[in-house]
Amino acid sequence: MNMRIGLAVAALGAMLARAETNDVIQIWSGTAPGAEKWLDHKFTDESLVRPTVTVFLPPKEKANGSAVLICPGGGYINCMYTYEGYDIARWFTERGIAGFVLRYRRPVADQGHLRLYDHTAPASDVSRAMRLIRARTNEWGVNPHKIGVMGFSAGGHLAATLTVHGHAGEPAAADAIERQSSRPDFAVLIYAVINMNDLTLTHGGSRKNLLGDPADPKLADYYSCELQVTTNTPPAFLLASTDDAAVKVENSIRMYQALIKASVPAELHLFEKGGHGFLRHKNIPATDYWLSLLDAWLHERGFLAK
Numbered sequence: 001m002n003m004r005i006g007l008a009v010a011a012l013g014a015m016l017a018r019a020e021t022n023d024v025i026q027i028w029s030g031t032a033p034g035a036e037k038w039l040d041h042k043f044t045d046e047s048l049v050r051p052t053v054t055v056f057l058p059p060k061e062k063a064n065g066s067a068v069l070i071c072p073g074g075g076y077i078n079c080m081y082t083y084e085g086y087d088i089a090r091w092f093t094e095r096g097i098a099g100f101v102l103r104y105r106r107p108v109a110d111q112g113h114l115r116l117y118d119h120t121a122p123a124s125d126v127s128r129a130m131r132l133i134r135a136r137t138n139e140w141g142v143n144p145h146k147i148g149v150m151g152f153s154a155g156g157h158l159a160a161t162l163t164v165h166g167h168a169g170e171p172a173a174a175d176a177i178e179r180q181s182s183r184p185d186f187a188v189l190i191y192a193v194i195n196m197n198d199l200t201l202t203h204g205g206s207r208k209n210l211l212g213d214p215a216d217p218k219l220a221d222y223y224s225c226e227l228q229v230t231t232n233t234p235p236a237f238l239l240a241s242t243d244d245a246a247v248k249v250e251n252s253i254r255m256y257q258a259l260i261k262a263s264v265p266a267e268l269h270l271f272e273k274g275g276h277g278f279l280r281h282k283n284i285p286a287t288d289y290w291l292s293l294l295d296a297w298l299h300e301r302g303f304l305a306k
Helices: 003-019 082-094 120-135 154-165 204-211 217-222 250-261 285-301
Strands: 024-026 052-056 067-071 098-103 147-152 186-190 236-241 266-271
Touching: 052 082, 052 120, 067 082, 067 120, 067 154, 082 098, 098 120, 120 147, 120 154, 147 154, 154 186, 154 204, 186 285, 204 217, 236 250, 236 285, 250 266, 266 285
Parallel strands: 067 098, 067 147, 147 186, 186 236, 236 266
Antiparallel strands: 024 052, 052 098
8 A cells, every 4th residue: 555545544533433323342241350349440541441443334335245354453551453453353343344433441550560461351241242243243234254353562462362362152141242262263363462571672662561570480471372372363464573672573573383283274574664553653665565465465374354
């Protein structure tokens, strides 16, 4: 996608933002697990106690049945739900794919001074959100076998965690949502944090916020997603910049190598320049093409065909 097309997409996104009305759905019935003690705390971001998905549906004439659950980044302390969430969801809907932007619970708040949850909170939110989408596929016109997950930076780690640890659900659960599978059918990991057990490689802030300091070595291994890849891991598209000073490009490289070793279909793109969070940046010509690369991969994998 060249700069002119990129500007047109941005203008279209602004127009749609003014015109659209999107359902915002709490992913848990009642209070989220472990959030009870924080209900009286005044947070500026209510998703810290009531995580949500914002629903972006494509026009019916364009809908192809695919969907993607989008996990914005933010180091497990913030949630960049605009440019790494809503804007991307609009891009998907123009291609007939439903987008669901997850505002998940982060373990820490107040600039890291207040620990709210342990490592299980964001992981349980992303699993619940995937099951919620599958439970309501008829309502949203989604094929339950064409639902992917996408994430950026620490949100990429959350998406990768779901990718390697998703499971089939609990058939005997009283809650119909919990009977659904949380395993995504594909993954899109953009400048993602992948590793948690190598201090020379991991993103220190994300690791500290998710696992605490010091981190339990067993949890660090569990959340090092490249170590958890199996032959059951879904196909993945990965993209990063080699000059990323925040999340080292080796995170994406190691994940790609693990996928290939497990014979999982995977595609990796590395830009020479772009830095971290390049969706916010301007005048970086190469990164203007990343959506075109993703578009081609989605076509190749059959997620853009009706």
